[in-house]
Amino acid sequence: MTKKLLVINPNTSAEMTKDIQTTINQIKDFDMDVTVTMPDFGPQSLESFYDYSLAAFGCIRLVQKVGEDYDGILVSCYGDPGLFSLKEICDYPVIGIAEASIALSTIMGQKFSLLVASHKAVPMMEDMVNQYGFQSRLASIEPIGVSVLEIEKDKKASIAKLSAVGAKAIEKGGEVLILGCAGMTGMKEELETELGVPVIDPVEYGYLLLEMMVKNHCPISKIGLYKQPDQKKISKLEILIN
Amino acid sequence: MTKKLLVINPNTSAEMTKDIQTTINQIKDFDMDVTVTMPDFGPQSLESFYDYSLAAFGCIRLVQKVGEDYDGILVSCYGDPGLFSLKEICDYPVIGIAEASIALSTIMGQKFSLLVASHKAVPMMEDMVNQYGFQSRLASIEPIGVSVLEIEKDKKASIAKLSAVGAKAIEKGGEVLILGCAGMTGMKEELETELGVPVIDPVEYGYLLLEMMVKNHCPISKIGLYKQPDQKKISKLEILIN
Amino acid sequence: MTKKLLVINPNTSAEMTKDIQTTINQIKDFDMDVTVTMPDFGPQSLESFYDYSLAAFGCIRLVQKVGEDYDGILVSCYGDPGLFSLKEICDYPVIGIAEASIALSTIMGQKFSLLVASHKAVPMMEDMVNQYGFQSRLASIEPIGVSVLEIEKDKKASIAKLSAVGAKAIEKGGEVLILGCAGMTGMKEELETELGVPVIDPVEYGYLLLEMMVKNHCPISKIGLYKQPDQKKISKLEILIN
Amino acid sequence: MTKKLLVINPNTSAEMTKDIQTTINQIKDFDMDVTVTMPDFGPQSLESFYDYSLAAFGCIRLVQKVGEDYDGILVSCYGDPGLFSLKEICDYPVIGIAEASIALSTIMGQKFSLLVASHKAVPMMEDMVNQYGFQSRLASIEPIGVSVLEIEKDKKASIAKLSAVGAKAIEKGGEVLILGCAGMTGMKEELETELGVPVIDPVEYGYLLLEMMVKNHCPISKIGLYKQPDQKKISKLEILIN
C-alpha cells in the first residue's frame, strides 16, 4: 500500500520549499506519496533560537491540522526545530535532517564536519551536537559567513565558498562533510567532485532514512524522551491555537 | 535607581504563579520592583517538549509586548523553555531557573541530584544536563512519579515523596538536591530539615542570581550563541503574531 | 540495474547463516540480488577477541576471493569483526550490524540498551561503544548468561531470558533495545509485543541501511580512517594467503 | 544584622591585597563588613603547585586563627588554592574566585576563555577546569606571557596584552572572557570597551556571589566532598602549627 510522507520546510521561504521538492523528486521511490510543505507563518529563514521557537510553533500547528493523513514526517531544517515535540505527538516516525545526517555520517567515516551559513550557526550547531552526544565524531564546524537567504540567491558563489571551507574541514580531519543548512540542498555533487570526499545533502539522507523507516514499520520509542503528552492536553490546546 | 524585574511562569497555572510570587516576596530586595506573570495562553503545566514549544512561543510573545519596561527576566520553569530565544532578543540579563540552580550547586557541593515530578522528566532533564555540559556533576535524577499539577494539590504528600527520593539521591552521591520543578517552590525547608543536606529551590536561587546580575550590570554575551537576531526579522514577526 | 549485495555471517555456523538468510528474505527489496554466506574456516560463534581475529582473517580472505562481484557488504556479527579492514579494501559500502543498529537507534530514542549473550560480551560491547563514541546514548548492556550457540538451540528459552533482561534495561532508561548478537535474529517481534518498546534486530536494520546506501550511491570516505591500503601490498598478500 | 566577610588574598603581595580591596569597595553592599587580608607568610605570587601548597597552608592557619569571627570567606586567587580544605573546616560558605567565575560565566554565554599570566598557567588551569568538570564549556586558555608580579607593575602594558589575547580567544569561540589572575583585577572595563564582549573580573563576581550566599543563608553541603574532618584532629593540629 502506498505510504504518505510529509516533508516540512519549517521556514516560510517558497524558494527553499521548491528546492527541497526538487531534491526529493530525484530520489523518492515511485510508490511513495510525498508532500513538501511549509507552515503558514514564521521567519523566511531559521538562523537563531528565536527563529526556531517560531518555526517549532508553526510546525506543531501544521502537524495538528494535517498530520493524521501521513505515515511519516521529515523536518527539513538543519537544527531540527520542534523535532522533539513532533516526535512526541505523532504515532509514526518523525525525523530531523540534522539527527539523520549525523547518524548516517558515522557509518561513512570516523569524523564529520558541518558546513554552515553564518558565524552564529557555529555555536548553535555545537550546542546541538553536544545535546545529541556526537562530540567525539565532530571534526569541525565551518561557516561560509553568509545568511541563509543569500545562499540561494547566488548558488555559484555559495558553492565556491563551500568548497573553500570544505578544504579547511578536510585539513582538520573531516572525512565526511555535511551541508548544514537545507538551503544548500542540491549543491552536493559539485562539491564532491571538487573535494574528492563524500558530501551529505541532509535533505536527501533524511528523506531516504524516513522512507526506509516507514516502509519497514520502524517505530519511535514512546517510553522515554518522546513519550506522548497527555491526549487531553493536546486537544485542548488545538482549539486555543486555531 | 529602582530596577524592574520580570519573573515569568511560562505555564498558565495561576496557582503556580502565586506560589512563585510568594517565594520571591520572601527574598527580594526592598528596592527591586518585581512583576510575576504568565503568558495568556499555553499548557497549565509543562511536562513535554510539546508543552515547552507552546510555552516558548507564549513567553516570546509576552516579552515582545512588555519586555521593554524591564531590566532583567527570570524564566521560572525547570527545563528553561524558550530561554535561548529570550536571551537572544533581550539586551539585558535573562536567566533560567534550571541553568542558574545547576551553576550555583557546583559551588555548594561536588554533585547535585534533581528531584523531578513524572518519570518522563528523567530523560528530559538528562537531555538538558547533557546540553548544558554538566554531566560529570550530576549524581542522579529522581522522579516522584506524579504530575506537576498533582504536586500542588497535596503539598504534604509531595514533601513526603520528595523526602523519600531525596534519601535515594543522597545514597547515589547527591550532595546538593535541586527541586526540579517550579511547582515544588516553597518545599525546601522541610526537606532540608529532614534530610540534613542543602536543598535548592531554583525559583529562589534563580531570582537571587538575576537580582545580583541586574544590580551589578552583568551582561549576557551577544557575540556567540545568544547573538541578537536581525532586528527587521523580529519586528516583522511581531505584527504577524499579534 | 539490479545490485548485488553480500551478507557475511563471519562465523562458521550454518544454522546462523540460515537464520540470517531468513531474516533478510523477509525484508529485501525484490530487485536486490543478495547472497548470504560465511568464511570457510573459523569459530562457529564469535565470543572473544580471539574469535574476532580469526573471523576477521576469514572475512578478508572471502572478500578478496568474491568481493569484486558485489556492490555492498553487510558484516553480520554484533561486534563488527574485521569491519574496518573491509571498509578499507572495498570501493563500495561495507557496513557492520553493530555500527548500523546503534546509529539508527539514536533516531528512535534517546538511549539504547544492548541485550547480549554471555557475561564476557558486556566489557567487549562497552569497549566497542566507547571506540565508536556513543557512550552518552548507552543506557545499559544486559547479558542473558548463555553462550551464542545455546541461544539458537532453545529459542523459546532465549526469548524468555531476553524478555527478563529487557525489562531490566527499560528500568535503567533503555528506550530502544538492540539484540546484540546475530544469533538472536528473528526474535524481535515477540519481545516488542511483550515489552512494548522498539526492539532492533540488527541484521534487519543493517541490511536495510546497506540497501539504502547502495541504491543511492552513498560512498564510504576514503581520505581518513578507511583510506585504501597500498594496492601492491594487498595483491602480494592475496597470493600468500591462498 | 550586619554580616562579616573575609576576603583572603592567598599570596603575600600587599599591592595585590590593596587592589582586591579597591575592587570590593566599589561593589560591596553598605551593610556588609568586609575584611581583605593575606597570610603572614608564603610566596608573593602564586604561579605553581608549589606556591599553591604553601599558600594553602598559610590560608588554613589564617582561618584557624580568625575564621570564627566571620560569616563567609572568599579565596581570591585564580587557581583556588586550599579551597577544598577551607570548605571542609568552615561551617559557613567558602568560595573560590575560579569556581565562582566559571559557574557564572555559564549563564552569560556558552563558552568562556581564560586570560592568564604565564605559559605555565595554561596546563595548570586546564587541569583545574578538568577537575571541576567544565571542559565542554571552555573555549581556550590564553597566556599573555608575563609573570603575575609584572602584571601590576605596568598595568597599561598588561591591558594591551590582555586585549591582544582576548581577540584570539574570541576567534576561538570564547563568548565570555575571564581574567584568570587576581592580579588583573580592575582591568575589566577597558577590555570590555575594546573587545565588545563581557569580561569577568573574578574578584568581583566571586565577592558578589559570596555576598548573595551569606545574605540568603545558602549552605555548603557537608555530606560529601566537603564533609568536616574529625574535630579532634583539627584542634590537635592547630597547636602543632602555631
Added chain:
Amino acid sequence: MTKKLLVINPNTSAEMTKDIQTTINQIKDFDMDVTVTMPDFGPQSLESFYDYSLAAFGCIRLVQKVGEDYDGILVSCYGDPGLFSLKEICDYPVIGIAEASIALSTIMGQKFSLLVASHKAVPMMEDMVNQYGFQSRLASIEPIGVSVLEIEKDKKASIAKLSAVGAKAIEKGGEVLILGCAGMTGMKEELETELGVPVIDPVEYGYLLLEMMVKNHCPISKIGLYKQPDQKKISKLEILIN
C-alpha cells in the same frame, strides 16, 4: 651505581611507615638504597583535603631538607597529596601511588575499582580520577566504612570487609581492584586468593614503577604542568619555613 630512593609516608603514623617499609623490603631490588620516612608534623592519617594540605606542606619541607641526596621519590598515600608540588621542585622522578596504580591497572584490565576506607573517600577519589582523566576506566569506588587508623588495628576484620566490597566491585565490572589506602598495604594476597582477581597494592606498584624509571633514567617533563618554579622563590621560602 647504587641509586637512592626516598619513600615518603606523608602522614605521621609510625605504624603505617613500618608497614610500607615491610612491603618495599619484599620487592626492592638488592642494589637500590631505599629510605622510608615521614614528615615531622601533620595528621596521623590523611582523610580530608585539610589533611592533604598539611601533609603537602610537611612533604615539601621534608624534601627541601633531604631531597638532594636522592634519585627518586615515591609519595605513598592514596590521594597523592602534594605530588604536583614535588614533581615541580625535584629534577628526578617523583611518583604518587595513586597515579601509578591507576596507570598500571589499565594494562591489566579494562576497568578498575578502588577499595577505600571511609565514605568521604568516595567523592575525594572520584574527584582525583576526574582530574587525572581516567573516568572511562573506573568501574566503582567501594568504601569499607572505617577510618584509616582502624584499618591497621584489626587487619583480619579489614580484610574481611575488603573482600565483601571487592565482590561488589567485581559485580559492577571491576576487573582489577586497587587498595585505595596505603594503610591497606600487605593485604593484597589474601584478597586475590579469595576473589580470584588481580588486586593492586599501590605501594608495591608505585615502588616498582619508580625503581624502573630511576634505573632507566626516565625523566618527568619540565615544560608544562610540572615546570620548575622560579629558583629564587624556592630558596627564599625555604628560609622562611625553617
Added chain:
Amino acid sequence: MTKKLLVINPNTSAEMTKDIQTTINQIKDFDMDVTVTMPDFGPQSLESFYDYSLAAFGCIRLVQKVGEDYDGILVSCYGDPGLFSLKEICDYPVIGIAEASIALSTIMGQKFSLLVASHKAVPMMEDMVNQYGFQSRLASIEPIGVSVLEIEKDKKASIAKLSAVGAKAIEKGGEVLILGCAGMTGMKEELETELGVPVIDPVEYGYLLLEMMVKNHCPISKIGLYKQPDQKKISKLEILIN
C-alpha cells in the same frame, strides 16, 4: 629463576626486528632471556586495519606454536594489533607498546603527543586513544608524512622530520612525545637533546614494563575483557590453521 620473554614484531620486516632487538639489548636485565621474533607471513609494515588483521592472525598463530615456553609477551607495533586476542589466550602478561607507553606517559606529564608516520595513522591512532579512554591526556597526533618502511631507509631525514613535528606538538601542549611507530625505535635520544622534552621510545618502555610485571608476578585480569575463550574452541582451531 631466569624468566623468558617473547618480543613480537608483528610485521615481517627483518630490519625492524633487528632494530627492536638492538633497543632491547641496551636495556634488558642480565637475567632475562629475551627472544625477538616475527610472524612467518604478513605485511612488511602495518599501516592499515587490513595490515593489522593479517598481523593479528600471524601473531596468534605464532603464539599458539611457541607461546608455552614464555613468561611474558610484548607486542611491538604501535597500534597494538591482535593485543586483546593474545591477552585472552595467554595465562601470563601480554603488553602492547602503545598501551604501555601511553599509560607511562601519564606519570611523566599531563599531556602526550604521538609522532606518527603517515597521515592515515592520525585517525587510526585517535581511534585507538578513544578506545583506550585517554582522550583528555592527548595533546596532538603529528604525522611526518612518510611510510613506515621509508623511516628506516633514511634515519637522519626521519629524525629531522620528527624534530620538526615534535616542535609543533610542544606548541600544542604536548609535554611528553611518544614515537608512535616501532620503526622509530632508537631515535629518541637525538630528539630529546634537540627538543628538550622527554621522548618515549615505546619499545623501550613497553619492554621495561613487561620485565617489571613478569619479575613481580603481576597478572592480567581474566574475569572481564580478557577472559580466556573456551579451551576446546582454541585447540580445534589450532589444528585448522596449521
